[in-house]
Amino acid sequence: MKYDYVIAGAGIVGLSIARELNRRYPEARIAIIEKESDVAKHSSGRNSGVLHAGFYYTADSLKAKFTRDGNRAMKRYCEENGLKVNNCGKLVIATNEAELEGLAELKRRGDRNSVELECMDESDVSRIDPNVHTYKKALFSPSTATVDPVEICQCMKREIASKGVELFFDTRYSEHRGEAIRTNRGKFICRYFINAAGLYADRIAHDFGFGLNYAIIPFKGIYLKFARNKSDVLTNIYPVPDLNNPFLGVHFTKTVDGSIKIGPTAIPAFWRENYRGMYRFKLGEFSQVMYYMTKLFIRDSFHFRRLAINEMKKYSKAHLIGLSLKMVNQLDRKGFGEFLQPGIRAQLLNKQTLELVQDFVLEGDASSIHVLNAVSPAFTCALPFASYIVDQVEEKLVGKRLDWERGRDQAQGVPG
Incomplete structure (x- = not known):
């Protein structure tokens, strides 16, 4: 099976990359390999469904631009x-005087990122939602919206398949040898390989010699x-979030069908697909995760001890509900049902600094590229992020061709 491009991972990032490649090169042979039975079985199908606006991030980050542009593109x-x-928009509320500066910083970031953000007092807030409780001020993001992530991924699957992209499910990456990508279902020969494997992106990157300074550690999100x-x-x-870590705290989400949910948690998980019980337990993953979690706990990097303890408390339904009730005037705590299906956030850790990486990370060369950190809000960012990735691929392939031409000229004695 010979292809121009093989992509590992059929989440929203992998699907969007295939779509962008097909748009630019309609004659190219493109394949997606996915270890699950369908698209969006992990983060892409288990996230909040929120299309973020792009005001949380510093202006020099890739996330700032891609979130703003991705919000519009996905809509x-x-x-x-x-x-x-x-x-339905979004309100960011304060609970005390100290958090008002956090609101001000978010407003400054929104202005620098050219994101519409309205500063409101309590009377303005009550006109948006009379049940919201805030301390003096709040920010309103009119461009924030919610969608059905699985519906979008299924639509994109049908679209790219109709244009000739081939999708291979239940196909697990094993290793590579030159242009050969080996899987449990045979060998794929490709001119260029793109790693968008989410929870396992670092493992695949390491097999190519990339991302060696990084490891993915999982965090469980429950709604x-x-x-x-x-x-x-x-x-x-x-x-108001703690801008020193990538988690936004427990919040209310108004889903695409108008339902209400609270969450998510950011509970340290013990292996990569630690969704429930011993599901897909792997001793090697458990050992690696515990090694890094122990180091984080001992060094207390980014206040990990406090984060871990506070997040573990959220396994208690009463505790999670109590956190949410601080943001509303009244809500019947007995009106909450059961926990929804959990998701696992693939969070990249810098092994040298023991810091969580908060922006997208790509590494690669003229044969492969690796999306090491498709960090939240990757779903919102997917379409412009995919365009950026394909730009990077093009640059590396052009560089490869120029290097080959220079080598040919030198071999033939042609002056450089």
């Missing part, structure tokens, strides 16, 4: 394909549904 994609969008009604909360409600 446009949904409109063009008849997919659901809930344009709890408010089952009583869909009307007690009208918009997404978020607390």
